[in-house]
Amino acid sequence: MSHPNNVKEVEEDLHLYAKRKAVYPKAVDGWFRRLKWLIMVVTLTIYYVTPWLRWDRGAYAPDQAVLVDLAHRRFFMFSIEIWPHEFYYVAGLLIMAGIGLFLLTSAVGRAWCGYACPQTVWTDLFVHVERFIDGDRNAQIRLANAPLSLSKITRRLIKHGLWLMIAVMTGGAWIFYFADAPSLLHDFVDGRAPFIAYATVGVLTATTYTFGGLMREQVCIYMCPWPRIQTAMMDEKSLAVTYKDWRGEPRSRGMKKALEEGVPTGDCIDCNQCVQVCPTGIDIREGPQIGCITCALCIDACDKVMHQLGKPRGLIDYITLLDAEEEAMGHPRMPVRKRIFRPRTIIYFSIWGAIGLAMMFSLGNRTRIDISALKDRNPLFVKLSDGTVRNAFTIKVRNMEARPRQVEIGLLGMDDARMWAEPGDRDTAQRTIRLVVAPDSVSKDRIYVISKAPEPAREEFSFTVRALDKQGGSDSDKVTFDRAEGQ
Amino acid sequence: MAEKKRIDEPTGTETVGHEWDGIEELDTPMPRWWLFTFYACIIWAIGYTVIYPAWPMISDATKGVSGWTSRGALDAEMKAQADRTAPIRNAIGATPIEQLSNDPKLLQAAVEGGKAAFKVYCVQCHGSGAAGSKGYPNLNDDDWLWGGDIATIHTTLVNGVRQPNNDLTRMSIMPAFGRDAILQPGEISDVADYVRTVSHQQPVTGARQRGAAVFAANCAVCHGPDGKGMRAMGAPNLTDAIWLYGGDKATIVQTVTNSRYGVMPAWGPRLDAVTVKMLAAYVHSLGGGEALPTATAPIDANPAAAENVQEANVASK
DSSP, X not given: OXXXXXXXXXXXXXXXXXXXXXXXXXXXXXXXXXXXXXXXXXXXXXXXXGGGOBOOOOTTSOOBSEEEETTTTEEEXXXXXXXXXXXXXXXXXXXXXXXXXXXXXXXXXXHIIIIIOHHHHHHHHHHHHHHHHHOSHHHHHHHHHSOOOHHHHHHHHHHXXXXXXXXXXXXXXXXXXXXXXXXXXXXXXXXXXXHHHHHXXXXXXXXXXXXXXXXXXXIXXXXXXXXXXXHHHOOTTSEEEEEOHHHHOSOOSOHXXXXXXXXXOOSOOOOOXXXXXXXXXXXXXXXXXXXXXXXXXXXXXXXXXXXXXXXXXXXEEEXXXXXXXXXXXXXXXXXXXXXXXXXXXXXXXXHHHHHHHHHHXXXXXOOSEEEEEEEOOSSSOEEOTTSXXXXXXXXXXXXXXXXXXXXXXXXXXXXXXXXXXXXXXGGGOBSEEEEXXXXXXXXXXXXXXXXXXXXXXXXXEEEEEEEOSSSOOEEEEEEEEEOSTTO | OGGGXXXXXXXXXXXXXXXXXXXXXXXXXXXXXXXXXXXHHHHHHHHHHHHSSOOBOSSSBOOOTTOOOHHHHHHHHHHHHHHHHHHHHHHHHHSOGXXXXXSHHHHHHHHHHHHHHHHHHTHHHHOTTSOOBTTBOOSSXXXXXXXXXXXXXXXXXXXXXXXXTOTTSBOOOOOOTTXXXXXXXXXXXXXXXXHHHHTTSSOOOHHHHHHHXXXXXXXXXXXXXXXXXXXXXXXXXXXXXXXXXXXXXXXXXHHHHHOOOOOBOOHHHHSXXXXXXXXXXXXXXXXXXXXXXXXXXXXXXXXXXXXXXXXXXXXXX
């Protein structure tokens, strides 16, 4: 480096923007590839089918099993209905998802990245479409290098057309989570759907096409924060795709010749299959790296080659850093049970499970009716002609069940107080009021409370609500009754 | 200066030509994107001043080719809003005030509209919560000078209180008993004591008997023999707990001595008929509204009756 010319050369190679090296992943078959197929089918099915599942909630609520009803501010998920004030359940789910990822990472490494991440699943889908149109790796490279011709243009048009179709369907499926799916589809095709539906589909089509078709592994390597977090989360006991260099090195292409010459050789024949199948275009033999999403396709590729060579599988394998050290020294591997059940995973699982249980418990116990009373502050009180004092309140009763409910509003405290709601009047004032609250909504009633007692200037009491059906449920809200100014 | 301009060798940029103790300044050109944005802003600004009113002249300003004015924009907005509410306003306008409560939806709209209008026209005296203050009635309570059913409230609103040149205006004229020397100060004090006893504010005393005689001779004509008032005259009930000006002795003495002449504008000529109806509905909805008297012709439909009331008022003076 002391030579100035060398420095200059290095400078010329460094740029702020690294040009993408095209990746043409080769098709491969094997145990992990089949697992990836299975997970892809399951996750895509969940994504596309969920909005079309129906769930009977009676006449007053939508019958879509999973529905995020933003317009009416309700979230339906099978038998669970969440109101905006219960949003902590969603927050809890997000926390569980986060801790679940921690758990997954500490137990099986970057399995999320390799199998279940939408970026991985959709990129995988796009890669298969590409292979279907352009052929496998070598054919793709040939086509990329070929001069522009009619057949090349046709293939490109078909490929991008299919990609766009998948992208439109991806964005299209998303909107069905937010409205009644069948009627929205109908409106969408007729051009009568709201603008936001078309805009959402447009944006998601663009992101799906760009991320899955064009950017692919660059999203994982440059954009996604998760690999950085995972790097920090992984330890010597986390599973990672590892090339066993102590077994593979030194690499040799001509093993027979090397044997004849007495040169020591490892199991790696440097066939480059592991590099060719890699969807992120890395060489796993360089060691663990941020570009590795642990999809294990290189394991499939290498196992196949080892099988052909008659050597044991697993030159590239899922092992922990600790295992790698032990195995390099010729010791047996740690049993799987010990690797999975260790303090870290147990703590993560306990937290995860505790939050889940707490949420289930609270879901089972939540009241489906509640009351809130808002006192008129202007005027605070009204003196009537016989000296009685009247306070006015706005009472809101929230019926979270999808059926109309009869409830009884009552007074707790202030024994001499009576109340009436419009259109009643003072003559009909009582200690209780009965009303019917519409299904899945909040009733709003103005209630007048009167008290003949001259004192005290300010008194506390509560409005109570009690559901009059079999299910029951009650709630109360504390308010004040004012009699004189300046108190 | 200019002769010192030179090309700086390491950067290839021209210098501005200044030099301070050997330190020179490069004349680095503006970034292209910045320059083009700047030019675009200039073009946009020229277009803007042509299209919109912009250049100040001696007594006016250029109008702009689009003819846009903020006043015009406001008018358009107001008109759009008026068009939006026109159907419900027309429906309210077509419904007689007595029948407004038969249609809950219409009544609700009228109350909401009245609430908004109240905030503009009425809060200055009656307060934002309609609770009034000394001399300005509280509209939430169940005590009404002229009546608390929706039609009567409407009549009061249309014609106002003590409005000149309005035959239907609410006109109650209590004599200034002290100022006009109808009663002596002692008699006034006695009658004030009497009024405070009938409203249970102080125990019966000797003054009560004297005051009762004064009351029967001077006040009972309008306030009634038992002091319960008379709505046709606008004479308040003196036995209840509500006092427009105050129920303490000094205030009552002052009221009897000088009388009180509160006023309210006649809203009929000032506001459109629908707004006045909505105001009536709102005031009626505040908690003290009374039911319509059964089988009685609405007062505003019978000017003759109202005139009689007024004549009675004048006669009582």
